[in-house]
Amino acid sequence: MELQGRVALVTGGGTGMGREISRRLAARGARVGISYSRSESDAQAAASELDARAFRADLRSLADIDALVASTTHELGGLDVLVNCVGLTRFIDFENLEGVTEEVWDAILDVNLKGAFFMSRAAGLWMRKTIDQRAGGGAIVNVASTAAFSTRGSSIPYNIAKAGVVQMTRTLAQALAPAVRVNCVAPGTVPTRWWDNGPPGALERATASSKFNRLTS
Numbered sequence: 001m002e003l004q005g006r007v008a009l010v011t012g013g014g015t016g017m018g019r020e021i022s023r024r025l026a027a028r029g030a031r032v033g034i035s036y037s038r039s040e041s042d043a044q045a046a047a048s049e050l051d052a053r054a055f056r057a058d059l060r061s062l063a064d065i066d067a068l069v070a071s072t073t074h075e076l077g078g079l080d081v082l083v084n085c086v087g088l089t090r091f092i093d094f095e096n097l098e099g100v101t102e103e104v105w106d107a108i109l110d111v112n113l114k115g116a117f118f119m120s121r122a123a124g125l126w127m128r129k130t131i132d133q134r135a136g137g138g139a140i141v142n143v144a145s146t147a148a149f150s151t152r153g154s155s156i157p158y159n160i161a162k163a164g165v166v167q168m169t170r171t172l173a174q175a176l177a178p179a180v181r182v183n184c185v186a187p188g189t190v191p192t193r194w195w196d197n198g199p200p201g202a203l204e205r206a207t208a209s210s211k212f213n214r215l216t217s
Contacts, residue, residue, distance in 0.1 A: 004029030012086030014043030059115035114163035138180040
């Protein structure tokens with residue numbers, strides 16, 4: 001897909017993987033929108049660096065999601081690419097089943113799975129109505145995780161949520177075709193500050209469990 005002059009929206013685009021994705025999109029000529037919920041200073045810094053726009057949105061809120069798509073299309077002139085990169089987890093040993101409370105389930109699924117679906121729905125329907133397929137159509141990329149296919153990870157709900165993202169991608173690809181392509185990537189362990197909330201040694205153990213004994217870069 002030729003990105004020069006296209007509009008890309010990256011959820012969680014101010015930090016970690018999202019920031020690097022935003023940087024790569026901008027480097028290829030895209031006009032970039034960055035969404036954030038709490039990391040305002042990071043998002044504004046990324047927007048300044050990339051000549052992008054930062055938009056606050058709580059992806060647990062359908063009203064915020066609709067407003068995010070509306071703000072992006074209004075301020076940047078459209079929406080061609082959505083990258084669902086925002087995510088959260090709780091570090092709970094798999095054996096600690098009592099630690100997996102209803103609150104934990106809701107927190108993880110609301111952002112990682114429900115938020116990704118409703119963002120994809122809002123953006124995908126807008127793309128389907130407005131983008132000329134002859135110009136390449138629209139694109140949605142969901143960021144899952146190797147945890148979707150593993151019995152290791154930060155917590156059981158996180159693994160299940162990311163497995164849901166993989167299947168959601170398949171079903172949305174069918175629902176939005178041919179106007180919008182929907183794909184998924186599943187990176188392994190990436191050394192970002194996401195790990196700062198984990199128990200001591202969590203990043204090192206994740207690295208050691210990799211067949212390549214190294215991190216994703």
